[in-house]
Amino acid sequence: MIKKFIGKRVMRNEDPRLLTGQAQFVDDVEIPGMLHAAFLRSDYAHARLLSIDVSAARQHPGVVAVFTAEDMGDDWFPGPPLVSPPPTAKDVTFHSRRQVPLVKDKVRHAGEAIAVVIAESRYIAEDAVEDILVEFEPLEAVVDLEKALEVNSVLVHDDLESNLAAQMFQQKGDYEAARQQADLVIQRRIVIERGAAAAMENRGIVAHWDAKSQHLTIWDTTQAPIPIRNGTAARLGLSEHQVRVIAPFIGGGFGPKIMMFYAEELVIPWAAKKLNRPVKWIEDRRENFYATTQERGQVHDVEIALSRDGHILGLKDNFLHDTGAYDPYGLTIPLNTQSHDMGGYDIKNYSSEFKVVFTNKTIVTPVRGAGRPQGIFVIERMMDAAAKELGMDAVEIRKRNLIPPEAFPYEHKIIDQAFAPLIFDSGNYKAVVDKALDMIGYDKFVKEEQPHLRVDGKYVGIAIAPFVETTGVGPYEGARVTVEASGKINVATGIGTQGQGHFTSFAQIVAEQLGVEVNDVRIVTGDTTEFHWGTGTFASRGAVVAGNAVHAASSIVRKKILKLASKVLEAPEDELELEDGQVRVADIPQKSVSLGELAVLANPLRGAVEPGTEPGLESTAYFGPQYGATAFGTHAMILEVDPETMMIKIRRYVTVEDCGTVLNPLILEGQIHGGVSMGLGNAYYEKLHFDENGQLLNASFADYLVVSATEMPRIEVGHLETRSTLNELGAKGVGEAGAIPVPALFAQALENAFHDRKLEILEMPLSPNRLFELLNEEKSR
Amino acid sequence: METTLQNVFDLAVTVNGTRYEQAVEPRILLSDFLRHDLGLTGTHVGCEHGVCGACTVLLDGEPVRSCLMFAVQAHGREVTTVEGLGTIDHLHPIQEAFQEAHGLQCGFCTPGILTTVKVFLEQNPNPSEEEIREALSGNLCRCTGYQHIVDAVQLAAEKMRK
Amino acid sequence: MKPAPFEYHAPTTTEEALSLLAEHGYDAKILAGGQSLIPMMNFRLVQPAILVDLNNIPDLAYINPGDDGGLRLGSMTRHHQVETSPLVAERAPLIHETMPKIAYPQVRSRGTFGGSISHADPSAELVALSVALDGNFRLRNRDGERWTPAREFFVGLFTTVLEPNELLVEASLPPMPPHSGWSLKEVARRPHDFALIGVAAVVTLDEKGLCQQARMVLISAGDVPMVAHKAVELLKGQAPTAEAIKAAAEVAATEDIDPSSDIHATAEFRRHLANVLSRRALEQAFQRAAENK
Incomplete structure (x- = not known):
């Protein structure tokens, strides 16, 4: 029997090293003679830089260099745009303003880097940072999204006419006509605030310029090593082959580690080359709160038009999106919000305009979810408002509007984050919702349990929230699969890995194709010397895009193995089996040859080969999807709230996920659990509090509340599999899914719990304090 | 560097059963000492203010934040890090x-x-x-x-x- | 986030520590468990010139029975020792019950009783408990010692009556009289965070079941542990009925405290929570007192 590995709960190959402290992270890199960097960062969110005096810092014992923007001379220029700007089209405005290595004229957010000290130790570098004298002219800070667009607002970028960074309008059908037909039109304003990605590992870079070999090696906590390599080479005037970028083990990514060309990524390699010494910079947690990108801030003015029987006739959503001080990531997030505004519902008429706004806050780029949680929050809040207005059951109104199975591929007639048409490839949405209802025991709870609980004075609510997740977007990834003389398989791919288990899930794909054990497959990710084409790990695309490239390359290697083995064993290819690292003739198992022997035969040292022969059992293949695969899921929750203290307890939590073919259920469940914990943070715990001066008031883990083990409920995970039609594996992404519907679900459950109050939640995240205020407002209405 | 190494302390500490003797500056955090002086990089640093717990090590068998201790405070004590549990071939x-x-x-x-x-x-x-x-x-x-x-x-x- | 340089001293006796304090005064900072001080040093919010580390003075770490039936705690006794001490469980059940709520296991194995008290954070449980239990502190300097009641020890935000040359060496907690009950109720964003509001209550009933004595102290309700004097006055000599408790809780929340607003809670929400938790704490304390005959 051929062993099947895809879909199995295979233990991870990478774990023993991680569990014993033997896995290398960026801060573990030690090089003789290495120096340590610390940055002077602005305390002001908005200020003109009048002068910098670094003379005392340069005199500080142990300091090797202090650099400012001026010291960088002609090497000072802003980072490249990370995402291509949108196509020039009617209804699109886009002003590209990118982050700078060190501030030259004006500080645009608190924590922006002004100077760097490079010293014998990080301790000394931090001492010397305190010796730098800076003269600022403080300016009024642009913080509030709506005020930022007022005509008399101060400007984040003085050369622009306003703080409008971008504007775009999309529509489908005719919303205004649909509105005329509607029995019910509901309008709401929804406010969404910022959170942090808060990966446990902060960012870090080690850069080592070897003058003798003219070679630059960079260890970087990036999700996208290849673009970093290419961009760094271009900036420093080096060939791409003179630069090697290694993304070793990374302690969590969640989006911000793909903000290509952070200021530090521009400065540290430059400084290492200039000083001809290895330089290390490790971000500390305080810096992480100011200098690592954040997400979620949006203000929506939404309108939904419905028929009396609960069918959605149209949706209109005009919203503002906070991009922070710069907009290197283009329109990805607001386009994602538009792509998820309609959820998994069949909505024929849609109209949406967004405005992207510059503010004096940390740069915004995708954080796990990337605009999707906002879209789902908006539509699900409107569904609940509609259900209440119409006196309908919350489940019934949702089921009535789901996209039916026969409608796939479902074309939305708007464009997605890749500027490609938004198309949902496949799905069976109602089945997923039904499974979630069944798992949580919806009917029984509502009919039998909840009435008793209410009689006992308990506030216990139930909720159900379906959602879509666009995943696995292009452009492409590649992989090289090689059979080595040992019979073991080496696989290289260009993406980085931050805990998603790629060392195992990719090995499962290869092991199944080539008839070897999973731990005979060695996976290399994130090293540009090993593989140098690709983009990175983002948008829930690793398993889909790189996974399919691995699949394609191993299919070709399998063909090569069979072709060669057929000659060696003198048997037709279709009678051969790959098993246990051997190729065998099906009916004559003693007639076999090992993969290692074949690898040696495929790479002869002497003699002649046929013209056109490629050496080795190796193949490099690429995969680029036509468009992204769209997953679907539904979460359900039973939530108890203490109406006096606003403290909550989640009694049950159910997720049902349809992300196509499951490669490894163990890893998949882990991804969902983690996503839900971040989603719960976005719902009730995690908010970045900026004051009116643009100062972050909770830049520490003591005050920024990452969900801990005591708040997390046990999650019950169910699966359905509707294969994607867009790739051979049939896979869809799942990396962000867990986080997407949680705030919407949480709000619904709270409203359901406060059955005797007219509570309406139109903001995320909520907090005990805000819940208390909302209940007081309701009381006084 | 002498000027910055004021008040250097001769530290003797046992880590994972091995005794180390080294001069350290008193302000060096135990986490930094383990990672960068001893090369025991299994202990990770996530916040340096005692909340995240990534740097937890055992001090005479009790769990402590190594970012909230100075290395000098481990003088004469026994520290166990993740490297002191199992090995790749013999996991704990x-x-x-x-x-x-x-x-x-x-x-x-x-x-x-x-x-x-x-x-x-x-x-x-x-x-x-x-x-x-x-x-x-x-x-x-x-x-x-x-x-x-x-x-x-x-x-x-x-x-x-x- | 690396601390600035400092001069380090690690005395091995209390006398040695006291003479270092006498010598350096305001320039010196005492290092006990370090679980509050070292984070502040790592953020460089505090940059002491001299650190006097008490961790090598074994004489300061003990839990002893008091002659009065109460407890004597050395100031360098770790939270974990207090948490697991049978003597504490027997003689100060309120403290025993509270210990697991203080921060996390790793902080409790390092943090000290005296360190928490001397830091005088109005959000710290032990600060409030020492007042609720009517504790006394022994303060020493090179030349002598004095005793100060806990209720007079805390004078402002992170401020105590300790002089720069003085050290808190011991806490004495008297026994609770018979017919006493206790309670600690807290609300925090996550269970192990500092409380948005906490209430510690200790009550004693007379033979008739009337309230003979009561002390209630609120956490995170002002610059110091806030003693609910007015609320308690309402209860004394009264039967602890639901109405009496409700009225007292109301007074505690409106008249006895002075909470401020921060990113986690407004003063209004804190007063609301103070009302709810005062009621719940008094209810539990009186119920326990009634059971403890």
Whole structure:
């Protein structure tokens, strides 16, 4: 029997090293003679830089260099745009303003880097940072999204006419006509605030310029090593082959580690080359709160038009999106919000305009979810408002509007984050919702349990929230699969890995194709010397895009193995089996040859080969999807709230996920659990509090509340599999899914719990304090 | 560098059974000393203000934040880091359980969790889920949502009772 | 986030520590468990010139029975020792019950009783408990010692009556009289965070079941542990009925405290929580007192 590995709960190959402290992270890199960097960062969110005096810092014992923007001379220029700007089209405005290595004229957010000290130790570098004298002219800070667009607002970028960074309008059908037909039109304003990605590992870079070999090696906590390599080479005037970028083990990514060309990524390699010494910079947690990108801030003015029987006739959503001080990531997030505004519902008429706004806050780029949680929050809040207005059951109104199975591929007639048409490839949405209802025991709870609980004075609510997740977007990834003389398989791919288990899930794909054990497959990710084409790990695309490239390359290697083995064993290819690292003739198992022997035969040292022969059992293949695969899921929750203290307890939590073919259920469940914990943070715990001066008031883990083990409920995970039609594996992404519907679900459950109050939640995240205020407002209405 | 090495202290400490003697500046955090002076980089640093728990090590068998201690304070004491549990070829039962139950993803918080759990299970060999979650309250993990960690601790408890 | 340089001293006796304090005064900072001080040093919010580390003075770490039936705690006794001490469980059940709620296991194995008290954070449980239990502190300097009641020890935000040359060496907690009950109720964003509001109550009933004595102290309700004097006055000599408790809780929340607003809670929400938790704490304390005959 051929062993099947895809879909199995295979233990991870990478774990023993991680569990014993033997896995290398960026801060573990030690090089003789290495120096340590610390940055002077602005305390002001908005200020003109009048002068910098670094003379005392340069005199500080142990300091090797202090650099400012001026010291960088002609090497000072802003980072490249990370995402291509949108196509020039009617209804699109886009002003590209990118982050700078060190501030030259004006500080645009608190924590922006002004100077760097490079010293014998990080301790000394931090001492010397305190010796730098800076003269600022403080300016009024642009913080509030709506005020930022007022005509008399101060400007984040003085050369622009306003703080409008971008504007775009999309529509489908005719919303205004649909509105005329509607029995019910509901309008709401929804406010969404910022959170942090808060990966446990902060960012870090080690850069080592070897003058003798003219070679630059960079260890970087990036999700996208290849673009970093290419961009760094271009900036420093080096060939791409003179630069090697290694993304070793990374302690969590969640989006911000793909903000290509952070200021530090521009400065540290430059400084290492200039000083001809290895330089290390490790971000500390305080810096992480100011200098690592954040997400979620949006203000929506939404309108939904419905028929009396609960069918959605149209949706209109005009919203503002906070991009922070710069907009290197283009329109990805607001386009994602538009792509998820309609959820998994069949909505024929849609109209949406967004405005992207510059503010004096940390740069915004995708954080796990990337605009999707906002879209789902908006539509699900409107569904609940509609259900209440119409006196309908919350489940019934949702089921009535789901996209039916026969409608796939479902074309939305708007464009997605890749500027490609938004198309949902496949799905069976109602089945997923039904499974979630069944798992949580919806009917029984509502009919039998909840009435008793209410009689006992308990506030216990139930909720159900379906959602879509666009995943696995292009452009492409590649992989090289090689059979080595040992019979073991080496696989290289260009993406980085931050805990998603790629060392195992990719090995499962290869092991199944080539008839070897999973731990005979060695996976290399994130090293540009090993593989140098690709983009990175983002948008829930690793398993889909790189996974399919691995699949394609191993299919070709399998063909090569069979072709060669057929000659060696003198048997037709279709009678051969790959098993246990051997190729065998099906009916004559003693007639076999090992993969290692074949690898040696495929790479002869002497003699002649046929013209056109490629050496080795190796193949490099690429995969680029036509468009992204769209997953679907539904979460359900039973939530108890203490109406006096606003403290909550989640009694049950159910997720049902349809992300196509499951490669490894163990890893998949882990991804969902983690996503839900971040989603719960976005719902009730995690908010970045900026004051009116643009100062972050909770830049520490003591005050920024990452969900801990005591708040997390046990999650019950169910699966359905509707294969994607867009790739051979049939896979869809799942990396962000867990986080997407949680705030919407949480709000619904709270409203359901406060059955005797007219509570309406139109903001995320909520907090005990805000819940208390909302209940007081309701009381006084 | 002499000018900055004011008040240098001769430190003698036993780490994972090996005795080290080294001069250190008093302000050097134990976490930095372990990682950068001794090269024991398994201990990770996530916040340096005592909340995330990634840097948890055992000081004379008790779990402590190594970012909230100066290395000099470990003078004459015994420190156990994740490198002192099992090896790649001979994992400690807790490490085995974490692999089997998928109790880690990026693995950054894991060393601090393993050291915390080691002491916890010594003191409470048959814990309830609630007790496990309490024991983990000082260790943040952003990847797993804690569920597989809790499962791993339960599995480890089983293994260690045998 | 690395601390600035400092001069380090690690005395091995209390006398040695006291003479270092006498010598350096305001320039010196005492390092006990370090679980509050070292984070502040790592953020460089505090940059002491001299650190006097008490961790090598074994004489300061003990839990002893008091002659009065109460407890004597050395200031360098770790939270974990207090948490697991049978003597504490027997003689100060309120403290025993509270210990697991203080931060996390790793902090409790390092943090000290005296360190928490001397830091005088109005959000710290032990600060409030020492007042609720009517504790006394022994303060020493090179030349002598004095005793100060806990209720007079805390004078402002992170401020105590300790002189720069003085050290808190011991806490004495008297026994609770018979017919006493106790309670600590807290609300925190996450269970192990500092409380948004906490209430510690200790009550004693007379033979008739009327309230003979009551002390209630609120956590995170002002610059110091806030003693609910007015609320308690309402209860004395009264039967602890639901109405009496409700009225007292109301007074505690409106008249006895002075909470401020921060990112986690407004003063209004804190007063609301103070009302709810005062009621719940008094209810539990009186119920326990009734059971403890």
